[in-house]
Amino acid sequence: MFKIQTLNNISVAGLERLPRDRYEVASEIAHPDAILVRSAKMHDMEIPETVQAIGRAGAGTNNIPVGDMTARGVAVFNAPGANANAVKELVIAGMLLSARNIPQAWHFARELSGDDAAINKAVEAGKKQFAGFELPGRTLGVIGLGAIGVKVANVARALGMKVIGYDPSITVSRAWQLERDVEAAISIDDLLSRSDFVTFHVPLTDQTKHMINAERIRTLPKGAVLLNFSRAGIIDDDAVVTALDQGHLYAYCCDFPSNLLKDHPRVVTLPHLGASTKEAEDNCAIMVADQISDFLENGNVTNS
Ligand code: MLT
Numbered sequence: 001m002f003k004i005q006t007l008n009n010i011s012v013a014g015l016e017r018l019p020r021d022r023y024e025v026a027s028e029i030a031h032p033d034a035i036l037v038r039s040a041k042m043h044d045m046e047i048p049e050t051v052q053a054i055g056r057a058g059a060g061t062n063n064i065p066v067g068d069m070t071a072r073g074v075a076v077f078n079a080p081g082a083n084a085n086a087v088k089e090l091v092i093a094g095m096l097l098s099a100r101n102i103p104q105a106w107h108f109a110r111e112l113s114g115d116d117a118a119i120n121k122a123v124e125a126g127k128k129q130f131a132g133f134e135l136p137g138r139t140l141g142v143i144g145l146g147a148i149g150v151k152v153a154n155v156a157r158a159l160g161m162k163v164i165g166y167d168p169s170i171t172v173s174r175a176w177q178l179e180r181d182v183e184a185a186i187s188i189d190d191l192l193s194r195s196d197f198v199t200f201h202v203p204l205t206d207q208t209k210h211m212i213n214a215e216r217i218r219t220l221p222k223g224a225v226l227l228n229f230s231r232a233g234i235i236d237d238d239a240v241v242t243a244l245d246q247g248h249l250y251a252y253c254c255d256f257p258s259n260l261l262k263d264h265p266r267v268v269t270l271p272h273l274g275a276s277t278k279e280a281e282d283n284c285a286i287m288v289a290d291q292i293s294d295f296l297e298n299g300n301v302t303n304s
Helices: 066-072 084-099 102-111 116-129 147-158 172-178 188-193 214-219 237-245 278-298
Strands: 002-006 023-026 034-037 053-056 075-077 139-143 162-166 197-200 224-228 249-254 267-269
Touching (some): 002 278, 034 278, 053 278, 066 075, 075 278, 084 102, 084 197, 084 224, 084 249, 084 278, 139 147, 139 188, 214 237, 237 249
Parallel strands (some): 002 023, 034 053, 053 075, 249 267
């Protein structure tokens, strides 16, 4: 019998891949063979010596001490691509709601009061105050051309946008495959200088931390919009707020609220919702449960 500890709620669709006659699965369990985790931060946790594998039901692994675990011989699995559609949909929503000032306009409409004549007068004012702009002909810069970045690029093209991409780790053959749809930028700065919107789909690492800082924001055209559905920390939020206040950036849509960002009138923050759909949660849980069982039962290491 293998013992699996779950550190977060893991979708039932995934847990069903671990038959009860061979797996005991619980949030509290002595001597686990493996851990399934979603967003729980494991860096300060005591990870039992019996653990042979950790499965992250998501793409990023920055909540897991991967280096320490690898040194201990613990296999770390993740679920790349399994939630890509969910993230893509929210990025596109973020682009539309930023361009059309939807959250601000919605708050405005909710606050309306008075008789119909007063409301009609306010509506006229709102039409002017929240007028936005359209996407066709605008350029989307996609930094990181993995599963999510490519999906976002495809929808953006269907919406009539021009797409340019940058990914320092992309292989030549993959770049060639993408070439038809996504023009490759030669550097981050090249991409920024030509983008009306920029979306980030790279993991948080020492190399990507604050990859967007005050200097890089100045490279963007005036009126650009930043979309961060990747990780807090990729973008220097202080620099973003300054650029918004100075009118250099039009809007910032970000899946990571903070005290600095949450009340800013040109910022829309969401509570890390990118992967929060039933479909994505099921897909991620199924992928990591299969990886963990294949590892424990057959010693196979897929996507570690
Ligand atoms: C991811 O890395 O894919 C997301 O953080 C998943 C999640 O929201 O748990």
